[in-house]
Amino acid sequence: MEKAEESIKNTPLVSVDHFEMSFGKTNVIKDLSFTVSKGETFGFLGSNGSGKTTTIRALLGIYQPTGGTLHIDGKPYTVDGTVRLGYLPEERGLYKKEQVIDIMTYFGQLKGMSKDDAKTWSLDYLKRVDLVDKAATRLDKLSGGQQQKIQLGITIMNDPSLLILDEPTKGFDPVNRRLLMDIIEEHQQKGATVIFVTHQMEEVERLCDRILLLKDGEASLYGTIDQVKEQFGNQIIEVVSEKTIPEHPTLYTVSRREGSVTTLEPKSELHAIQKAIINAGITFTRFELKRPSLDDIFVEVYGAKAGKEL
């Protein structure tokens, strides 16, 4: 039984093979390959403009790839295919002048539900998010947070087997962020496949089975979180000191400074580094060897550019 479940989980639902995408002379994706297995939660990471959204749009057939193949369930995605898709795009909005219930029912029908089922489901969802009294209200009369709840509801209509969430927490208030996380967890438990496009590392570490870091149109790091940390290789040293720790090109490099905490990438033995810092007249209250967090890896991979964008 466990083997069967494992086998289903290892069957790729999404497979991207040597995907290339150019807009005019700009080469956005050079050569990208990855798979997402059924029931997996996959983190698709990258800085702004790295090509995450382009990849998702190409996967959904909104863009035609310049090269390579992008398949969902073994074939290019079509709107009338068998996969029930829940897609929350980065650029989001709804019909502003229509009633909430009409918009939800319309999208439910487009996703294959009957009109009655779509309406019933919508009312249940609105009850869940305390908006049932707003069912007959025009969307533009709702607050921004309330509109986000409606958008989330539409994304998960008709019980999607594949959820693609592009920067899902962008612009969300803490209440809706919490709602989103609950929804993702619910769908994970139901066996849905989730592709989580983001640069919020905290959420990725909490939710994702595997991740891919996209850089310069190629996969920079790819695998489970542990594998990625391993691929990234170097452990780091966190030092807490009052004085600034100077660079030392032969023993270590300073990768980050945050207040009194300095992150070093060791190039030599720990005791040699400790000695060099003490010899520089610096006293420290902590000197700890750590595995890098995803946040550290992200900053390291994207460097100053990502730092600015974040």
Add this chain to the structure above:
Amino acid sequence: MHNLSTVVRFEITRTLKKKTFWIAALAVPTIAGLVGIIIFFSNKATHDQTESLAKEQYAFGVTDDSHVLSPLLLKAVKAEPVASQAVGEADVKSGKLEAYFYYPKDISKQSVYVYGKEVGLFQDSRYQSLANQLLIQSAQASTSPSIRAILKGDVSYNASTFDSDGTVDKGFLKVIAPGLFLVLFYFMIAMFGNQILTSVTEEKENRVIEMILATIKPTTLLVGKLLSLITLALIQMIVILIPIIIGYLLLHDQLTLPNFDLSQIPIDPMRITLGAVVFFVSFLMYTGLLMTLGAAMPTAKEAGSLFGAAMALLFGPLYAASLFVTSPDATIVKVLSYFPLTAPIPLLLRNAVGNLTVQEASIAILVLLATTIFILSIGVRIFKFGALEYSRKLSLKEILRRKA
């Protein structure tokens, strides 16, 4: 087409729920009704006033040096003979008479003098009116019935012209049936043109397009919008026409509206077929063109700036309407009839007046059809590639170069 009926239903239902749709639809019959009511009450008031004036008796005197007036008539209307103009004027001033008319010897050269008691700005003219009526009726009484009819403009004519096959030509009536397509085309573009143009920018402006494109094909959305717009145009036309027809039937006599004998309108199957085909293809082409322009623009406001240019091309030929009727062989008429973006009005107008040959119409329809297919295919590409361009206009070169 997957989900087409859902799109059409949604687009129609949400438009029918909008107050602006019904305001626009009902404004025409409401305004027509209000104008009718104003005309009705105005006519009634004039009629009532005329009747009351006719019934009103007042003492008046006449001095007839022209000898044109009929003594019998003067006696019948109880006109008091007065010896001279000076006496008559004095009698009016003293209040002995309410009015006095002096007809000089030669009324073709001299003025008729009218004196009367002041009875209000709008009623003082009654004296001159009566003085004039006395002259007209006296003149009519002294002539034959035929001359009387000529003077009254009562002569009726029964004219017939014959077509080349010897049948009686129906004249202007022939224009009515095929001409309806011209009216219909003008009406539909005028009422819906702007709505067609902006219908495709809504999803882009609301940023809902990406969710839509992940659920339905762009062609489905475009065709769905096209079908819903045509349906809404028909609904709006019915909403406008029904009250007008009911109003015509109910108020026909009160408003003295002209009679329409539909049985007299000739039906020429060939011209009606050509009119219907040109109308349908032209409407499709312009709808496609407006949607394409809308798809290429990031916002409705920016798309609106192109609307004027499209309408100038379409309705510009109306300024040469008389040329289409009188000189069908003129080069400018041929050019405007074959150039697809100007062709609809010349073709429909020429078909209505009967100077469009089947051969010319067939070539023009083929040109329109080819243009429509080209525009729609470009429109789908623009919509597909431009849909996610929220702030940028796509160039035609870029659209054609992108992989479909």
